[in-house]
Amino acid sequence: MPRHPDPKLEERILNSAQKLWKKGAEKTLTMRAVAKAAGTNTPAVYRRFKNRRDILHAILRRLQKDVAEVVRSCQSAEEACERFLEFALTHPHEYQLFYEHAYQLPRPPQSERTGLREERPTMALMEAKLAARLGGSPEDHTRLGLALWAVTHGTAMILISKAIPEEHAAELRSVFSATVQSMVRNASSLA
Numbered sequence: 001m002p003r004h005p006d007p008k009l010e011e012r013i014l015n016s017a018q019k020l021w022k023k024g025a026e027k028t029l030t031m032r033a034v035a036k037a038a039g040t041n042t043p044a045v046y047r048r049f050k051n052r053r054d055i056l057h058a059i060l061r062r063l064q065k066d067v068a069e070v071v072r073s074c075q076s077a078e079e080a081c082e083r084f085l086e087f088a089l090t091h092p093h094e095y096q097l098f099y100e101h102a103y104q105l106p107r108p109p110q111s112e113r114t115g116l117r118e119e120r121p122t123m124a125l126m127e128a129k130l131a132a133r134l135g136g137s138p139e140d141h142t143r144l145g146l147a148l149w150a151v152t153h154g155t156a157m158i159l160i161s162k163a164i165p166e167e168h169a170a171e172l173r174s175v176f177s178a179t180v181q182s183m184v185r186n187a188s189s190l191a
Contacts, residue, residue, distance in 0.1 A: 010048050012038045014062065017055045022093045029055070056101060063098045068121040077129045081152045081180045084122075085173075088156035095156060123149065134188050144187050151179055 006012075016037035020028040031052060035042040049055045070087050074080040088095040126145045127138035134141065155176040158164050164172055 006040075009038070009040060009044065013040070013045055013048060013055070014058055018059050018062070018094070021059065021097055022091075031055075056097075059094075060098060060101055063094055064102070064121065067098070068125060071122050071125045071129075074129070077126060077133060077148060077184050078177075078180050080126055080129060081148055082177065084152050085156055085176065088153075089159055092160045096160065099153065130184075130187070133184070141187075144183065147183060148180060151176065151183070 013034055017029060017034045020033055020037055029052060031045050031049075032042050034055060035045045038045070045055075049058065067084065067087060070083050071080045074083055123142075123145050124138065126148065127141045130141035130144055131138045155172060158172065159169060
């Protein structure tokens with residue numbers, strides 16, 4: 001009797017690869033380990049993904065969607081920054097994967113690009129939230145969006161890497177929140 005393709009195998013492979021990454025980052029993500037964790041064989045993984053880099057790109061695209069969804073569901077830029085930070089802290093390995101390897105994601109061909117907006121969906125969402133609050137077009141808020149991202153990402157990396165003593169972590173979170181609120185408030189007074 002012929003074997004029927006498993007329509008959920010690709011999803012199982014990606015779920016397994018993401019779990020492996022979460023456990024041990026890059027050193028655990030081998031094609032053989034992914035196959036074993038997904039309950040399949042290595043040739044089946046290779047039929048769906050050319051190589052480890054292909055799997056990594058698929059995980060990165062998935063993370064990009066997850067982060068964008070976190071931001072999309074927020075009512076304000078301040079809430080988006082808080083939720084983005086919380087996502088980073090509750091998914092530290094995935095967050096580091098994304099920001100260490102996102103530059104490797106294939107870019108649309110030059111002829112299809114209309115700007116950086118489709119390559120940076122989270123930033124585009126943040127700019128749209130700022131425009132809704134402050135007026136103007138989303139593109140008018142790129143600098144503020146980048147500043148908010150820098151503060152959020154910096155805070156996330158300090159906390160993830162434990163570069164600050166544990167007894168100061170709550171204080172850093174408080175300073176982060178106050179800084180984000182101040183940045184948006186100051187921008188609204190200038191608008």
